[in-house]
Amino acid sequence: MNYKNVDDYIQSNLDNSLAELAKLCAVPSIAAQNLNLDECAEMVAQMLQARGFQTEIMPSGGAPVVYAERKGKADKTLLFYNHYDVQPPEPLDLWESPPFEATRRDGKVYARGVSDDKGHFVSRLFALDALLAEDGELPCNVKFVVEGEEEISSVHLPAFIEKHAEKLAADACVWEFGYTDPDDKPIQILGMRGICYVQLDVELLSQDVHSGVGGSIFPNAAWRLVWALSTLKDKDERILIPGHYDNVVPPTEFDRQIAAARPYMGEEYRQRYGVKEFLRGTNSQPELLLQEVMEPTCTICGLTSGYQGEGSKTVLPAKASAKVDFRLVPNQTPEEVLKNLRAHLDAQGFDDVKVTFLGGEAPGRCDPNDPFIQLVVNTAEEVYGWPQQMVPMSGGSGPNHAFLHHLKLPIAVAGMGYPGGQVHAPNENIREDLYVKATRHVARVVREFAEG
Amino acid sequence: MNYKNVDDYIQSNLDNSLAELAKLCAVPSIAAQNLNLDECAEMVAQMLQARGFQTEIMPSGGAPVVYAERKGKADKTLLFYNHYDVQPPEPLDLWESPPFEATRRDGKVYARGVSDDKGHFVSRLFALDALLAEDGELPCNVKFVVEGEEEISSVHLPAFIEKHAEKLAADACVWEFGYTDPDDKPIQILGMRGICYVQLDVELLSQDVHSGVGGSIFPNAAWRLVWALSTLKDKDERILIPGHYDNVVPPTEFDRQIAAARPYMGEEYRQRYGVKEFLRGTNSQPELLLQEVMEPTCTICGLTSGYQGEGSKTVLPAKASAKVDFRLVPNQTPEEVLKNLRAHLDAQGFDDVKVTFLGGEAPGRCDPNDPFIQLVVNTAEEVYGWPQQMVPMSGGSGPNHAFLHHLKLPIAVAGMGYPGGQVHAPNENIREDLYVKATRHVARVVREFAEG
Numbered sequence: 001m002n003y004k005n006v007d008d009y010i011q012s013n014l015d016n017s018l019a020e021l022a023k024l025c026a027v028p029s030i031a032a033q034n035l036n037l038d039e040c041a042e043m044v045a046q047m048l049q050a051r052g053f054q055t056e057i058m059p060s061g062g063a064p065v066v067y068a069e070r071k072g073k074a075d076k077t078l079l080f081y082n083h084y085d086v087q088p089p090e091p092l093d094l095w096e097s098p099p100f101e102a103t104r105r106d107g108k109v110y111a112r113g114v115s116d117d118k119g120h121f122v123s124r125l126f127a128l129d130a131l132l133a134e135d136g137e138l139p140c141n142v143k144f145v146v147e148g149e150e151e152i153s154s155v156h157l158p159a160f161i162e163k164h165a166e167k168l169a170a171d172a173c174v175w176e177f178g179y180t181d182p183d184d185k186p187i188q189i190l191g192m193r194g195i196c197y198v199q200l201d202v203e204l205l206s207q208d209v210h211s212g213v214g215g216s217i218f219p220n221a222a223w224r225l226v227w228a229l230s231t232l233k234d235k236d237e238r239i240l241i242p243g244h245y246d247n248v249v250p251p252t253e254f255d256r257q258i259a260a261a262r263p264y265m266g267e268e269y270r271q272r273y274g275v276k277e278f279l280r281g282t283n284s285q286p287e288l289l290l291q292e293v294m295e296p297t298c299t300i301c302g303l304t305s306g307y308q309g310e311g312s313k314t315v316l317p318a319k320a321s322a323k324v325d326f327r328l329v330p331n332q333t334p335e336e337v338l339k340n341l342r343a344h345l346d347a348q349g350f351d352d353v354k355v356t357f358l359g360g361e362a363p364g365r366c367d368p369n370d371p372f373i374q375l376v377v378n379t380a381e382e383v384y385g386w387p388q389q390m391v392p393m394s395g396g397s398g399p400n401h402a403f404l405h406h407l408k409l410p411i412a413v414a415g416m417g418y419p420g421g422q423v424h425a426p427n428e429n430i431r432e433d434l435y436v437k438a439t440r441h442v443a444r445v446v447r448e449f450a451e452g
Numbered sequence: 453m454n455y456k457n458v459d460d461y462i463q464s465n466l467d468n469s470l471a472e473l474a475k476l477c478a479v480p481s482i483a484a485q486n487l488n489l490d491e492c493a494e495m496v497a498q499m500l501q502a503r504g505f506q507t508e509i510m511p512s513g514g515a516p517v518v519y520a521e522r523k524g525k526a527d528k529t530l531l532f533y534n535h536y537d538v539q540p541p542e543p544l545d546l547w548e549s550p551p552f553e554a555t556r557r558d559g560k561v562y563a564r565g566v567s568d569d570k571g572h573f574v575s576r577l578f579a580l581d582a583l584l585a586e587d588g589e590l591p592c593n594v595k596f597v598v599e600g601e602e603e604i605s606s607v608h609l610p611a612f613i614e615k616h617a618e619k620l621a622a623d624a625c626v627w628e629f630g631y632t633d634p635d636d637k638p639i640q641i642l643g644m645r646g647i648c649y650v651q652l653d654v655e656l657l658s659q660d661v662h663s664g665v666g667g668s669i670f671p672n673a674a675w676r677l678v679w680a681l682s683t684l685k686d687k688d689e690r691i692l693i694p695g696h697y698d699n700v701v702p703p704t705e706f707d708r709q710i711a712a713a714r715p716y717m718g719e720e721y722r723q724r725y726g727v728k729e730f731l732r733g734t735n736s737q738p739e740l741l742l743q744e745v746m747e748p749t750c751t752i753c754g755l756t757s758g759y760q761g762e763g764s765k766t767v768l769p770a771k772a773s774a775k776v777d778f779r780l781v782p783n784q785t786p787e788e789v790l791k792n793l794r795a796h797l798d799a800q801g802f803d804d805v806k807v808t809f810l811g812g813e814a815p816g817r818c819d820p821n822d823p824f825i826q827l828v829v830n831t832a833e834e835v836y837g838w839p840q841q842m843v844p845m846s847g848g849s850g851p852n853h854a855f856l857h858h859l860k861l862p863i864a865v866a867g868m869g870y871p872g873g874q875v876h877a878p879n880e881n882i883r884e885d886l887y888v889k890a891t892r893h894v895a896r897v898v899r900e901f902a903e904g
Contacts, residue, residue: 032763086825088765149637152764193664197764212645212848215749215779216689217730217740218721222752222774223685230682233675235801237668269670274658275772278669288669297667300674301767302758307775311484312605312649312810314777314849315753318726322674323759325766327667349687358764396664396766424662426765 001451003382003389008441009130010436016111017439020047020434021122022102024084025111029148030086037148040084044146051128056059060156060166067167075448079143079170079409081146081399082121083150086113087424089196094426110429115421117176119430120438121146121189123416124174125441127449140449143170150176150398153197153359157426158402162374164346172372172404172449174442178415180434181389182268186380188373188388189413190258191295191365194328195397196337197301206320208306211245214316219352221320222305228350229322232341233298237279241344244296246332251294254368255392259286260393268419270442275433293393297327300448323358327397333361354399356381366411376452378414379444388414453903455834457603457893459581460890469581469891470884473574476536477563483537487514489600490806492536496573503580505596507584508618508717509518512608515600519619520648524590526698531595531861533621533851534573535602538565539876552639554633562881567873571882572890573598575868576626579895591902595622600849602628605647605811610854617858624824625855626894626900630867633841633887634720638832638893640840641865643817645848646780648789652677654804657770660758666768671774671804674757678708680802681774684793685750689731691778693796697750697850699783703746706820707844711738711820714843732767745845775810779849786812815844816853818863828864828904831896835889840866866893 024047029040044066045055053068063085077366087101089112097103101109109119124144145168161168202221209218233239251259251435264285269275282288301324306317327335338357344352366373369389370400377388404410418440422428464467475501491706495846496518505520515537540552541564554563565571576596601872613620632638654673682793685691689831703711703853718739721727723743734740753776772807778789792810797805818825820842829840855861868890874880 032765041687088759088761088815098713105638126485141532195664195766197766199764203725204728205457206724208850209725211749211751211753211777212779212846213744213775213846214725215751216745216747217734218725218727219729219731225755226678226681226752227687229678230798235679272658273661274656275670276656279671283671287531289813292665292669292762295668297663298769299663299758299766300672300678301663302769303674303677303755303766304757305752305761306754308756308773313753314647314649314751316751317754319771320755321760323764324766325663325667380766394664395667412493424765425660436815 001446003440003444006368006441007136009133010126010439013129014432014436017034017126018104020299021109021114021119024118024122025102025113026100029085030088031149032088032150033064037085041066041148044084046249047125048144051125051132060147062156065148065160066144068140070138072142072450073142074140075162076447077170077452078446079140079145079168079173081173081403082124082146082176083117083148083191084121084146085148085151086116087151093425096427097221106180107432108429109432110427112428114416114428115430116428117150119435120176120415123435123439125340125440126439127446129445130141131446135151139447140428142446143168146149149279153195153361154399158401162406164314168407169408170407171413174408174445175400175411175413176398177416177417178438181263182419183263184384185386186384186388186437188377189389189391189394190368191393191394192363192364192398192400193336193360193393193439194332194401195335196326196328196360198324198338198341199356199358200228200322201319201322201356202352203319206350211314211315211316212352218316220316222317224321224350224352225305225322228345228353229343231348236304239296239298242338244337247336248296249330251290251392255294256286258390259289259392262289262389264288272419285407288393293395294329294390296329298327299326327395328363328366330363333446361397361399362401364404366404370410372410372449373412375448376414376445379448380441382444383441414438414445453899455588455892455896459892461585462578465581466884466888469574471572473561473566475787476570476574477554477565478552480552481537481602482540483515483604484540487538493518493600496536496780499577500596503577503584504733505725512599512612514608517600517612518596518598521893522590522594524592526592526904527621528902529593529595530575530898530901531597531620531625533625533630533855534576534596534598535569535600536573536598537600537603538568539603543878548879559884560881561884562879564880567869567880568875568883569602571887572628572867574892575887575892578891579898584875591899593735594898604870605649605813606851607811609851610667611685613854614858620859622859622861625861625863626897627852627863627864629864629869630865631869633715634871635715636836638836638840639772639827639843641843641846643845644815644850644852645763645845645847646784646786646813646815646853648778648780648786648812649812650704650776650793650809651808652680652774652776652802653771655771656804658659660770661768663766663768670768671769674769675758676802676804677772677774679796681752683800691748691750693792695792696789700790701782703742703844707742708738710842711741711844713726714741714841716740738746742844745843745847746781748784751776751777754880777888779847780815782817783817787813813849813851814853816856817827822862823874823904824862824901825864827900828897831900832893834896837895866897868891
């Protein structure tokens with residue numbers, strides 16, 4: 001097929017699309033802090049209405065889900081999954097331009113959410129605009145599910161999808177993200193790790209106490225927390241919770257093959273993050289990638305207790321907390337991890353450590369031979385010069401399991417992420433050239449899917 | 453001796469003395485924030501000059517030390533140690549009257565520093581006023597050392613004392629504080645624990661990383677800190693640093709006897725601090741008091757790493773820190789603890805944990821049979837109805853070691869502190885009746901010391 005008109009439209013309307021993206025990025029829709037979610041959902045719905053979609057802002061139990069549909073020429077349905085919530089922008093002092101004022105400089109656009117995930121959502125719309133500009137109608141039926149809790153583990157989405165499975169019925173799904181590797185080669189991932197995110201809280205006194213009084217007779221919440229944490233994982237990175245590895249499926253031979261074909265990322269990581277040595281000394285491919293994306297983790301994401309300012313304050317803290325995330329691989333489940341964690345803490349004598357479940361998602365994988373996956377892989381070549389390169393899993397997590405399980409959809413990724421994108425970090429950004437390419441790729445995906 | 457005139461003077465001049473105290477409390481001389489220290493030192497010097505003292509405002513390397521001396525009848529010298537700095541007043545919203553406006557209500561006076569230590573300093577002056585009013589001269593030579601860094605571990609005082617040992621020479625020392633127990637019985641402490649306050653820092657990445665990327669391949673500063681901390685002390689409160697207990701002198705039989713005579717504080721602590729169970733299940737006297745004040749501690753005073761806000765953020769922290777204070781008992785020293793800590797961390801493979809020394813003081817004890825201690829203990833009886841009750845040590849720390857070591861002085865406490873005094877907390881206060889008693893007691897101490 002000929003994509004000249006589509007590609008020309010995208011090139012000549014880039015400024016308009018980035019202006020629309022900037023407007024969306026100006027809404028600090030931070031799910032973790034329950035900020036501006038209704039307002040952002042409303043804006044998303046209006047953007048879809050402007051493309052002739054019928055929209056509904058649907059309750060989910062938490063932040064609303066924007067659902068939209070528009071009929072197209074072919075009787076096939078493509079479902080786009082995106083999210084309108086973003087990560088908190090902190091630490092603010094590391095941003096070179098204000099996080100909620102999208103700023104173009106040096107061929108990039110900087111803002112919180114500009115890549116994850118507002119840029120992807122606006123790029124999908126931009127791709128549809130290009131198709132509509134040429135044909136006056138969409139090549140096939142298109143549906144959108146745009147949620148507002150992706151950054152807090154899509155707390156309510158799986159139940160929403162199960163409940164509305166009939167309404168959301170489709171033939172394939174384009175996932176909320178996609179990315180290129182350091183060589184600008186596009187990537188296809190065959191699944192995502194799951195997650196079980198918990199907060200551990202210890203509170204043993206009604207107020208902080210002078211450490212000269214309480215130090216040797218009062219229980220110390222910070223110590224209890226440290227001791228409890230130290231029973232979860234040993235220095236060799238082995239998770240010590242009984243049963244944690246029971247359901248883990250190891251990488252297949254195909255996983256090893258496609259991992260071996262990916263470039264070694266060690267140097268990139270060393271430079272970008274200042275890593276001196278990788279865990280367990282891993283230093284070659286495919287081992288580093290398989291370790292990165294196909295192993296269960298237990299990560300302390302945050303610690304807080306007592307005095308944290310400059311200098312010394314002799315205080316014995318009344319309370320202490322930790323945030324911990326467990327990344328899960330098939331066939332672990334968040335429910336099983338939570339249950340095993342509680343049982344382990346109790347067995348170790350830490351019934352004073354309260355566990356609060358902050359969100360979880362099961363892991364999920366796709367069949368690399370599915371025709372839709374193959375289509376997305378191959379349509380990339382005309383845009384990027386390379387078909388998408390397959391990767392066994394993403395190290396990150398998402399609600400893909402719900403789409404796989406309740407909607408039985410093949411799920412493919414396509415998008416503008418790249419290694420310098422600072423997703424979840426200060427100075428989150430997209431490259432304008434990759435924004436254009438992702439849009440061109442998705443336009444092809446929609447049309448080839450419709451006509452395939 | 454007859455103290456009728458002295459006691460009458462104190463009773464009838466109470467309002468004047470509290471007015472002078474209010475004026476001193478109005479200066480927010482906060483050492484931790486380096487606020488108003490020179491101004492407060494100047495006011496202290498003027499107050500001493502008004503009593504005929506020769507004063508010097510002497511450099512210490514930090515906040516100046518006010519030194520003062522006045523000759524008296526007997527050729528013996530009593531040294532008063534006090535401090536003019538105070539703790540920060542925060543949290544401000546919990547104060548019932550402004551922290552730097554001394555407010556009398558219900559027989560108490562409320563202000564930051566009204567007890568610790570400005571009330572004690574002004575009460576010493578008030579006792580001397582009473583003696584001067586009767587005799588026109590002091591019973592003996594009197595010296596004052598009033599420092600401005602007590603609330604930040606008297607950083608420069610030990611060196612100051614060593615340097616000026618000749619000038620400060622005396623025969624006995626009255627310490628900056630003193631207090632009564634819940635039954636209004638006065639207390640004599642026979643020493644103070646030392647302290648070694650450190651910060652542990654781990655920094656392994658140049659920035660925080662998405663935990664989905666780094667979780668299974670990047671080192672995690674929070675984990676390294678938790679593992680390092682967990683090697684310092686076990687769940688049974690045993691400090692695991694090799695050599696930590698080598699120089700510890702256990703309680704003597706006399707310590708056990710005097711501790712056994714003190715009331716059991718368990719119920720008081722349960723109510724005030726919400727403690728459910730004391731460490732190691734200790735629940736009786738003298739064990740609870742001996743454990744409280746005569747054991748080395750290792751207290752986590754603060755923890756900080758990564759994301760600490762509401763909800764979840766999937767981040768792998770680039771750095772993590774802990775504040776840790778070690779309370780020391782004779783004959784431990786901060787230098788030895790610091791050296792052993794570093795060696796221990798290295799031996800355990802934690803050379804990535806940086807140790808920063810934030811302050812230290814050696815422990816120090818007095819001989820309970822020293823005639824000066826006995827004099828202070830016994831002169832209390834006429835004022836309080838009880839001689840001072842001996843306690844083996846204070847659980848807190850102070851620069852007493854410098855006075856013991858460099859000046860070879862017996863050190864006794866006497867003062868107006870009481871369990872409801874909220875020292876270091878909002879609504880710090882003194883009881884007026886105890887202010888009067890402390891003043892009467894100190895007047896007796898000075899005269900009996902001179903004539904003894």
